[in-house]
Amino acid sequence: MHTPPESLLGLCQHMARQAKTASQELAVASTAAKNAWLLASAEALQKQSSVILQENAHDVATAPEFGLNAAAIDRLTLNEKRIAAMAEGMRQVAALPDPVGEVREGSIRPNGLEVLKVGVPIGVIFFLYESRPNVTVDAAALCVKSGNAVILRGGKEAQRSNSAAYRILHELLPQYHLPESCVQLVSTTDRDAVGHFLRMPQFIDLAIPRGGESLIRRVMDEAQMPVLKHYLGNCHVYVDSAADLDMAERIVVNAKCQRPGVCNAAESLLIHADVAAAFLPKIGAALRNAQVEIRGCTETCRVLNFAKPATEDDYGTEFLDLILSVKVVFTFDEAVQQIRRYGSGHTEAIITQDYATAKRFTKMIDAAAVMVNASTRFNDGFELGLGAEIGISTDKFHARGPCGLRELTTYKYIVLGDGQIRS
Amino acid sequence: MHTPPESLLGLCQHMARQAKTASQELAVASTAAKNAWLLASAEALQKQSSVILQENAHDVATAPEFGLNAAAIDRLTLNEKRIAAMAEGMRQVAALPDPVGEVREGSIRPNGLEVLKVGVPIGVIFFLYESRPNVTVDAAALCVKSGNAVILRGGKEAQRSNSAAYRILHELLPQYHLPESCVQLVSTTDRDAVGHFLRMPQFIDLAIPRGGESLIRRVMDEAQMPVLKHYLGNCHVYVDSAADLDMAERIVVNAKCQRPGVCNAAESLLIHADVAAAFLPKIGAALRNAQVEIRGCTETCRVLNFAKPATEDDYGTEFLDLILSVKVVFTFDEAVQQIRRYGSGHTEAIITQDYATAKRFTKMIDAAAVMVNASTRFNDGFELGLGAEIGISTDKFHARGPCGLRELTTYKYIVLGDGQIRS
Numbered sequence: 001m002h003t004p005p006e007s008l009l010g011l012c013q014h015m016a017r018q019a020k021t022a023s024q025e026l027a028v029a030s031t032a033a034k035n036a037w038l039l040a041s042a043e044a045l046q047k048q049s050s051v052i053l054q055e056n057a058h059d060v061a062t063a064p065e066f067g068l069n070a071a072a073i074d075r076l077t078l079n080e081k082r083i084a085a086m087a088e089g090m091r092q093v094a095a096l097p098d099p100v101g102e103v104r105e106g107s108i109r110p111n112g113l114e115v116l117k118v119g120v121p122i123g124v125i126f127f128l129y130e131s132r133p134n135v136t137v138d139a140a141a142l143c144v145k146s147g148n149a150v151i152l153r154g155g156k157e158a159q160r161s162n163s164a165a166y167r168i169l170h171e172l173l174p175q176y177h178l179p180e181s182c183v184q185l186v187s188t189t190d191r192d193a194v195g196h197f198l199r200m201p202q203f204i205d206l207a208i209p210r211g212g213e214s215l216i217r218r219v220m221d222e223a224q225m226p227v228l229k230h231y232l233g234n235c236h237v238y239v240d241s242a243a244d245l246d247m248a249e250r251i252v253v254n255a256k257c258q259r260p261g262v263c264n265a266a267e268s269l270l271i272h273a274d275v276a277a278a279f280l281p282k283i284g285a286a287l288r289n290a291q292v293e294i295r296g297c298t299e300t301c302r303v304l305n306f307a308k309p310a311t312e313d314d315y316g317t318e319f320l321d322l323i324l325s326v327k328v329v330f331t332f333d334e335a336v337q338q339i340r341r342y343g344s345g346h347t348e349a350i351i352t353q354d355y356a357t358a359k360r361f362t363k364m365i366d367a368a369a370v371m372v373n374a375s376t377r378f379n380d381g382f383e384l385g386l387g388a389e390i391g392i393s394t395d396k397f398h399a400r401g402p403c404g405l406r407e408l409t410t411y412k413y414i415v416l417g418d419g420q421i422r423s
Numbered sequence: 424m425h426t427p428p429e430s431l432l433g434l435c436q437h438m439a440r441q442a443k444t445a446s447q448e449l450a451v452a453s454t455a456a457k458n459a460w461l462l463a464s465a466e467a468l469q470k471q472s473s474v475i476l477q478e479n480a481h482d483v484a485t486a487p488e489f490g491l492n493a494a495a496i497d498r499l500t501l502n503e504k505r506i507a508a509m510a511e512g513m514r515q516v517a518a519l520p521d522p523v524g525e526v527r528e529g530s531i532r533p534n535g536l537e538v539l540k541v542g543v544p545i546g547v548i549f550f551l552y553e554s555r556p557n558v559t560v561d562a563a564a565l566c567v568k569s570g571n572a573v574i575l576r577g578g579k580e581a582q583r584s585n586s587a588a589y590r591i592l593h594e595l596l597p598q599y600h601l602p603e604s605c606v607q608l609v610s611t612t613d614r615d616a617v618g619h620f621l622r623m624p625q626f627i628d629l630a631i632p633r634g635g636e637s638l639i640r641r642v643m644d645e646a647q648m649p650v651l652k653h654y655l656g657n658c659h660v661y662v663d664s665a666a667d668l669d670m671a672e673r674i675v676v677n678a679k680c681q682r683p684g685v686c687n688a689a690e691s692l693l694i695h696a697d698v699a700a701a702f703l704p705k706i707g708a709a710l711r712n713a714q715v716e717i718r719g720c721t722e723t724c725r726v727l728n729f730a731k732p733a734t735e736d737d738y739g740t741e742f743l744d745l746i747l748s749v750k751v752v753f754t755f756d757e758a759v760q761q762i763r764r765y766g767s768g769h770t771e772a773i774i775t776q777d778y779a780t781a782k783r784f785t786k787m788i789d790a791a792a793v794m795v796n797a798s799t800r801f802n803d804g805f806e807l808g809l810g811a812e813i814g815i816s817t818d819k820f821h822a823r824g825p826c827g828l829r830e831l832t833t834y835k836y837i838v839l840g841d842g843q844i845r846s
Contacts, residue, residue, distance in 0.1 A: 024763070028786055107808050113797055115807050120789060122819055205819055226649065226820040247842040254844035340447070362837045363451050366543060374536055374840025383845070384538050384836060385530050396545055396628055396833040397649040398821040410819040413807060414785045417797025419670040421677035422806070 008188065012196040015151060015184050016203035019124045022179035023149035027121045029178055031098040034145050037176040038094035041169045042087035045137065048168050049083045055164040056133065059157060066157045071261075075132050076158055086137045086165070089388060093141040096387040099406040100147040114416040119409045121147030123205035126197050127390075128153045128219065130211035133161035139208075140169055140183045142390050146408035149182040151197065151204070155211075156189040163187070194218070201225040210391050228403065231394045232344035233263030234318045235376045238335045238361070239283075240352035241274035247373060248279065248351040249286055255349065255376040257290045261320050263392060264347050264379045268315060268325045270335045273299075276328045280304060292322045299328040315342045332357060336364050343367060345394050347379040368394060368401035431611065435619035438574060438607050439626035442547045445602035446572035450544045452601055454521040457568050460599040461517035464592045465510035468560065471591050472506045478587040479556065482580060489580045494684075498555050499581055509560045509588070512811060516564040519810045522829040523570040537839040542832045544570030546628035549620050550813075551576045551642065553634035556584035563592055563606045565813050569831035572605040574620060574627070578634075579612040586610070617641070624648040633814050651826065654817045655767035656686030657741045658799045661758045661784070662706075663775035664697035670796060671702065671774040672709055678772065678799040680713045684743050686815060687770050687802045691738060691748045693758045696722075699751045703727060715745045722751040738765045755780060759787050766790060768817050770802040791817060791824035 045052070056078040063073045102119040109115060125148045129135045136154055143150035154162040166185040173180050186193055197204060201224040208228050209219040216229050237255050239248045255266035271279055276299060284304040287294060294300065295310040307326070314325045315338070329335045339348050349371035350361040358372045369379035381389025381402035389402040399407035468475070479501040486496045525542040532538060548571045552558045559577055566573035577585040589608040596603050609616055620627060624647040631651050632642040639652050660678050662671045678689035694702055699722060707727040710717060717723065718733040730749065737748045738761070752758045762771050772794035773784040781795045792802035804812025804825035812825040822830035 024789075027789065109806070109808055113801060113806075123789075226818075244842070250842065250844055258845050358839075366447075366450065366546075367835060369836040369838055371838045372840060374838055374843045375845055377845040378536060378838060378840075378843065379836070383532070383536075384838070385532055395649075400833055401836050410823055412790060413792040413802070413824050415792055415794045415797055415801060415807070416781075417795060417801075419667070419673065420797045420801065421673055422681050422798055422800040 008190055008192055009196050011188070012193055013200070013203075015181075015186070016124070016197065016200045018181035019149040019151055019184060020203045022181035023121065023123045023147075025179040026144070026149055026182045027100070027147045029147065031100075033176045033178060034098070034147075035094040037172055037178055038090045038141055038145065040172050040176070041141075042090040042094075044168045044172060045083055045087045045090070045165065049080055052083060052161060052164045052168070053078060053080075055160040059133075059160045063157055068157060072157075076161070078133060078161060082134065086134045089134070089138055090141045093145050093388050093405075096145065096405055098145065099409045102406075104411060111420050112418065113420055116414040116416075117411050118414055119406065120412050122408060122410050124149045124151070124203060125408070126151045126153070126204045126207045126225075128194065128207070128209045128211070128215065130155040130215060133158045133165060135210065136162045136165050136185070137169065138388065139390060140166070142388060142405060142408060144178070144182060146405045148408055149179075149184075151184050151186060153186040153194060153197070159189055195222055198222040199224050208390060226398070227395075228391070228393055228399060228407075229395060230263060230391045232318050233265070233346040233392075233394070234267050234316065234342060234344040235264060235347040235349070236268045236270055236339050236343055237266045237349045237351065237376065238270040238329075238339070239272060239275065239279055240332070240335075240350055240354065240357055241272040242354035242357060243272075243275060243279075243351040244353055245275065245279050245282060249283055251349070251351055251373070251375050252283055253286050253290060256287070256292055256324050257322065258375070258377055260322050262377075263318075264376050265320070266324065266349070266376050267317065267319050268327070268342065270327050270329050270338055272332070272335070273328050273330045276303070280328075287324065290322070292324050294324055294326050296326040297328055300326045318344070332360070336361075339365055345396075346392070347371065347376040349374065349376050368392065431613055431615055432619050434611070435616055436623070436626075438604075438609070439547070439620065439623045441604035442572040442574055442607060443626045445604035446544065446546045446570075448602040449567070449572055449605045450523070450546075450570050452570065454523075456599045456601060457521070457570075458517040460595055460601055461513045461564055461568065463595050463599070464564075465513040465517075467591045467595060468506055468510045468513070468588065472503055475506060475584060475587045475591070476501060476503075478583040482556075482582065482584045486580055491580060495580075499584070501556060501584060505557065509557045512557070512561055513564045516568050516811050516828075519568065519828055521568065522832045525829075527834060534843050535841065536843055539837045539839070540834050541837055542829065543835050545831060545833050547572045547574070547626060548831070549574045549576070549627045549630045549648075551617065551630070551632045551634070551638065553578040553638060556581045556588060558633065559585045559588050559608070560592065561811065562813060563589070565811060565828060565831060567601070567605060569828045571831055572602075572607075574607050574609060576609040576617060576620070582612055618645055621645040622647050631813060649821070650818075651814070651816055651822060651830075652818060653686060653814045655741050656688070656769040656815075656817070657691065657739065657765060657767040658687060658689050658770040658772070659691045659693055659762050659766055660689045660772045660774065660799065661693040661752075661762070662695060662698065662702055663755065663758075663773055663777065663780055664695040665777035665780060666695075666698060666702075666774040667776055668698065668702050668705060672706055674772070674774055674796070674798050675706055676709050676713060679710065679715055679747050680745065681798070681800055683745050685800075686741075687799050688743070689747065689772070689799050690740065690742055691750070691765065693750050693752050693761055695755070695758070696751050696753045699726070703751075710747065713745070715747050717747055717749050719749040720751055723749045741767070755783070759784075762788055768819075769815070770794065770799040772797065772799050791815065
């Protein structure tokens, strides 16, 4: 679809302005109204699944034109079970506590002022994502529950599926007295629209990109408002000299293989030299059995003849695939240095039975999640107890790690006095 | 001082790289070491005050060349009392709890994983400020206590005073086993250095500008890392129809006059029409008595013949002076609309004895601090119980309102397991 440049800017401005107004209404909407809409939408999604499936079939049919490979087409394809999962996601968000109005701290000052620090929505969120149509539903649910108006911009490959799901949720808003413009889907697939929205900090308070590196880079470069992003997940597992090697094997295999295409999968294995002779053949066999390609240091390749030599680049790569870089380190400090140099601040794990070493690792390593004797795969909103998440932040500012409902809010101070003045 | 462009970039890169390394050491420094340095620095500042005063005298002597007016020269001028206040500020920071290592939340998950959300430093902070030399000491104290390495860049007008104070603090760092590069002062006054630092997101995690609008705009435009800023403080006091008018008078006078040059001073007064006839003459006399210039709406000017007519611009202006815009509003909603349109999200106050109106105001108004029956001047780190502050954020992201030690930190998840894997 082609829109003339002027009217495209006008369209984007109109949407953003509408979102801003809607956000002020939504910020004071009741938890009951938001939950009722979530539950009604979940039901409607399932009842009207045939409409979504029909539109999805069109997207799937044209997917090869957009160059999608088989795995991407699989992620794009919906069926009754996947729609049921989308609906279930909305019900789970309804069940979570409302972060808006939550009193996070409070005190009475010596002069009698009562100070409350209260959760409030951020305002308007511009959410950009690729391919998977379930993200449309997830993002709408999380944003509305946290009181934020959202402008959704999905991938063009999923445009018809996204629109179908969106229409179902959207048309239910007025019934629950929620402002119609609190959820909007960008209907044009014109890439320039993204640039326009990213240059409207007066209307949009936060941009959240969810997708590949090029999308995220574009948003980082162009956004004039804060960005909450998941960037790279180059996660390490360090098997210490005091590791329980059976446990280490289970965790490494799980961290690498349980779902290799996701951000909290392990990409690099560090093994202390003291246990390399015992552990390398053991883990080598297990990984080979799981079809994992090993790219190893000299020592690794010496012991495992099927390993390929690792390049410098391999240690810095998020493979998102059944590939693992492996390096033998001679000291704890070398492991820390390697993680500091190549890690992306996402998830770093140590396997050790030594108390002091475990403590030192959690202190020295700065990442969104630092794990001791557990799989990197646990860095996830549900697993850490935050409920549904909109993504896992690799930023340090505002929110780090899994971003659930509370991370989609900010706070304000409410100060209740009875005539206090400053002297 | 002129530095050739290439070596200037090299110098900035060197400083930033040193700061990054220092930040990793400082992040794991003990609270005892940081506090000992703060206390020793406070003592040294007072003992070596003559050195600071001597350098400050040079700055003051050359101040007129930089176009500083009398008020600015007064703010630049140090004396024994002001140095004692700087030292006292450091002692107060030493007495505050360390936000690093603070366990903010924690839970044991059903699978036995122990999840801790722990306070950690942000990393490297680039702190830019103008004129007042005490800010050098305040910023160094707050950044080091919160575990952040800091690159300080003060105004050229205060360069000699800043350097003198900096040298005293800096030379004490090794004695307390703190990394030398955790506090650095930019010694060149070349403006290009600022641009270089703002384009080093790989080394610098956060930029904090503190100063006038043009400095803040420059940082917003050029920074490639997050920015924590205090922008504008266009604060309103709304005198409701149910206000106690004596209390309203005390609060308005205090909010406007107690320190008119600061961000939490009131800039605009809204009066409900029902009480305008009673309140306008009363507050008019009090403000006139305090030498406040009133720029009013038609109704205000009709009642107060000494008031000047307000322009549209006046309602949007942060005067930072003994000037107040005044508008009579006919409904509560009109007051809310006026604040939403012209307010800067800093501090907004209502004066009312009506319970429901007070509740509605705190709900409808989105600002860092929303006050009921109290002076806007209370939006301040000390007054709200946070201790010393590095500024008052008008942003919504990461931190809002007064930014103390905790707001200079982020968090990480520490996950303690005993072999858990995901199924």
